[in-house]
Amino acid sequence: MNGDAVVDINNSGTYSSAHGVQLTFKNITYKVVNQKYKQQLKEQQKQSSDKVSLLNHRENGATVEKELVLLNNVSGHIERGEFVALMGPSGSGKSTLLDILAQRKSTGTLTGSLLVNGKEMGDSYKKICSYVTQEDTLLQTATVFETLKFYADLKLPASFSEREKIERVEQVLDDIGLKEHAHSKIGGTLPGGIVLKALSGGEKKRVSIGCALVTNPSLIFLDEPTSGLDSVSALSIMKTLLNLTHKGVTVVCSVHQPRSEIWNLFHKIMLVLKGKMAFIGTSQEINKYFEDLGYPLPNHTNPADFYLDSAVLLADSNRYDDVVQKWQQYWETDGYKAISTSPPALNLENFNSVSYYGQYTVLLRRCFKDFIRNFGNVGSRLFSAVVLGLLFGACFGGLGNSQTDIQKISGVIFFLISGLSVTPFTSIAIFLSSRALFNAERAAGVYKTLPYFLATMTIEICVAMTIAFSMASVTYSIAHLRWEVSRFFWCMLVYVFIHILADCIVLTVTNICGTMDLVFASGSFLIVVYQLFAGFFVPVQQLPKAFGWLHYLSPLFPAFSSLMINEFQDRSIDCPEIGPCLYPSGNDVLVMFGINTEYKSRGDAFGVLAGWATFYFIATFIALASLNKEKR
Numbered sequence: 002m003n004g005d006a007v008v009d010i011n012n013s014g015t016y017s018s019a020h021g022v023q024l025t026f027k028n029i030t031y032k033v034v035n036q037k038y039k040q041q042l043k044e045q046q047k048q049s050s051d052k053v054s055l056l057n058h059r060e061n062g063a064t065v066e067k068e069l070v071l072l073n074n075v076s077g078h079i080e081r082g083e084f085v086a087l088m089g090p091s092g093s094g095k096s097t098l099l100d101i102l103a104q105r106k107s108t109g110t111l112t113g114s115l116l117v118n119g120k121e122m123g124d125s126y127k128k129i130c131s132y133v134t135q136e137d138t139l140l141q142t143a144t145v146f147e148t149l150k151f152y153a154d155l156k157l158p159a160s161f162s163e164r165e166k167i168e169r170v171e172q173v174l175d176d177i178g179l180k181e182h183a184h185s186k187i188g189g190t191l192p193g194g195i196v197l198k199a200l201s202g203g204e205k206k207r208v209s210i211g212c213a214l215v216t217n218p219s220l221i222f223l224d225e226p227t228s229g230l231d232s233v234s235a236l237s238i239m240k241t242l243l244n245l246t247h248k249g250v251t252v253v254c255s256v257h258q259p260r261s262e263i264w265n266l267f268h269k270i271m272l273v274l275k276g277k278m279a280f281i282g283t284s285q286e287i288n289k290y291f292e293d294l295g296y297p298l299p300n301h302t303n304p305a306d307f308y309l310d311s312a313v314l315l316a317d318s319n320r321y322d323d324v325v326q327k328w329q330q331y332w333e334t335d336g337y338k339a340i341s342t343s344p345p346a347l348n349l350e351n352f353n354s355v356s357y358y359g360q361y362t363v364l365l366r367r368c369f370k371d372f373i374r375n376f377g378n379v380g381s382r383l384f385s386a387v388v389l390g391l392l393f394g395a396c397f398g399g400l401g402n403s404q405t406d407i408q409k410i411s412g413v414i415f416f417l418i419s420g421l422s423v424t425p426f427t428s429i430a431i432f433l434s435s436r437a438l439f440n441a442e443r444a445a446g447v448y449k450t451l452p453y454f455l456a457t458m459t460i461e462i463c464v465a466m467t468i469a470f471s472m473a474s475v476t477y478s479i480a481h482l483r484w485e486v487s488r489f490f491w492c493m494l495v496y497v498f499i500h501i502l503a504d505c506i507v508l509t510v511t512n513i514c515g516t517m518d519l520v521f522a523s524g525s526f527l528i529v530v531y532q533l534f535a536g537f538f539v540p541v542q543q544l545p546k547a548f549g550w551l552h553y554l555s556p557l558f559p560a561f562s563s564l565m566i567n568e569f570q571d572r573s574i575d576c577p578e579i580g581p582c583l584y585p586s587g588n589d590v591l592v593m594f595g596i597n598t599e600y601k602s603r604g605d606a607f608g609v610l611a612g613w614a615t616f617y618f619i620a621t622f623i624a625l626a627s628l629n630k631e632k633r
């Protein structure tokens with residue numbers, strides 16, 4: 002961190018005159034691995050055992066490059082409080098440049114420098130800039146105020162008091178013009194399918210901008226902030242952004258084809274053509290630039306439309322190399338001279354971030370409210386748990402202690418395990434939507450993975466306890482399972498762990514796979530296999546030798562074993578008056594299921610189940626933290 006670098010976060014909650022920074026980027030080159038090259042290399046390696054050259058390859062006569070250069074030696078400068086439009090034909094590299102300026106690229110090879118007020122800033126750069134993505138990733142069940150307060154709680158320095166945070170949120174609500182909607186929910190279609198009354202697209206975009214504004218950033222980058230909005234909302238959003246620049250904030254946004262009223266708001270336009278900078282200047286200067294290139298702006302024409310069309314023609318013409326080279330030469334000789342020489346001083350001292358525990362409590366509060374407000378999912382999970390419990394109870398109702406009851410007792414135990422291990426599948430849509438929100442918020446640096454994971458798991462564990470208890474206790478009482486207080490609570494404990502285990506399995510798979518179809522297919526495959534080897538359908542010692550060992554890989558086997566031991570150990574079972582008595586004692590039942598050779602007590606089996614639950618708990622975290630990266 003640079004000691005005398007940047008910003009004016011102060012505890013007053015207001016923007017100060019020192020707000021805003023100068024941004025200079027020099028010779029930015031960004032390359033990514035060419036997947037086509039990799040593919041071709043693999044094919045060639047397969048076909049020939051000869052050593053393959055790692056240089057360029059030919060594909061149907063054309064050269065396939067090893068790396069794709071998405072940005073090539075791009076330089077530019079943005080002054081404090083400027084409203085800058087990043088323009089260019091589709092695929093020219095606007096989003097790539099915006100991502101690089103906001104330091105959001107985590108893949109590829111990047112060279113060049115990014116200077117803030119003339120200095121490199123390192124990690125603290127992220128603290129002075131905000132990024133607004135094209136899609137609004139907001140929690141639908143939260144209100145506008147809660148959304149902004151969430152950002153204030155997590156992103157403002159820990160030294161801010163509650164009152165100061167609320168003042169900052171109110172200031173932002175004022176800036177984005179949403180004071181009257183402060184207590185409206187973001188709304189939309191909830192993951193479970195329930196539709197909540199929603200804010201308009203423009204209002205949602207304002208909330209996203211508001212989230213970026215809470216920390217009072219000096220620089221805001223926006224990826225196509227007007228896409229998908231009607232022209233009135235688009236203009237209104239752009240005017241809001243312009244107002245921010247009057248307070249010293251530097252705003253850079255990529256735009257497609259803004260209407261003339263929007264075009265006139267920009268202080269500066271940057272034109273990117275095929276990964277190279279072709280022009281930086283005011284809207285008057287761009288008129289002259291294109292006129293000199295032989296594209297004078299016709300009367301009554303939208304300049305953005307016209308220049309974009311001209312840029313496409315230029316990029317495909319044989320003048321392209323000449324045009325970008327000339328711009329580069331101009332920039333290196335005269336462009337840098339135009340940079341103001343006395344940038345504002347900066348101070349980063351107040352940036353003491355919120356502790357992990359602080360993040361955990363804020364996230365827990367939000368998770369809890371979201372869970373309660375997502376009543377469709379809560380209700381259906383609880384309802385199906387109780388109904389299943391009743392059904393199991395009714396089907397296996399009034400169990401006795403005879404030889405014929407042995408199969409029924411083990412049946413009801415297995416069906417409860419089975420019911421609880423599939424219950425988390427009802428939440429896949431919620432898990433997937435939370436994952437998308439988490440990815441967006443983690444990319445924005447709102448919180449760390451660990452507090453988020455612990456907060457969501459705290460809620461999940463509470464849900465697991467409620468559902469497992471509701472289902473199992475209903476069945477237990479109606480079916481008349483072995484009634485002793487300690488045995489009842491032991492049962493409940495095991496069922497809660499089964500639910501937590503199943504939750505963690507589905508969450509791990511969700512974090513790895515990321516799409517509904519894949520999560521469902523792989524999750525259900527895993528659970529069905531685990532059920533098959535749980536020891537109920539085929540006692541473990543009767544499994545074919547070749548894959549009998551597979552029961553060791555099923556966490557449902559120790560779960561089933563612990564419950565069976567709880568139910569049958571040292572229990573005498575009535576014998577029929579006539580005929581043989583196969584299982585006079587519950588211990589004989591355990592022998593028949595092959596449980597006695599694996600586990601001596603219910604505690605032993607439970608220990609293995611708890612080990613499995615811990616394994617999947619850790620796997621969920623690893624999958625969330627490492628296998629779930631947003632590739633940008």
Ligand SMILES: Nc1ncnc2c1ncn2[C@@H]1O[C@H](COP(=O)(O)OP(=O)(O)OP(=O)(O)O)[C@@H](O)[C@H]1O
Pocket residue numbers: 033069071089090091092093094095096097098633
């Ligand atoms: N990771 C990547 N690997 C390979 N090519 C990529 C990668 N990221 C971007 N590209 C390519 O780089 C080019 C520039 O992409 P970018 O998204 O920056 O363009 P853009 O100007 O923002 O386009 P649009 O206006 O359509 O959003 C495109 O051709 C895109 O396909």
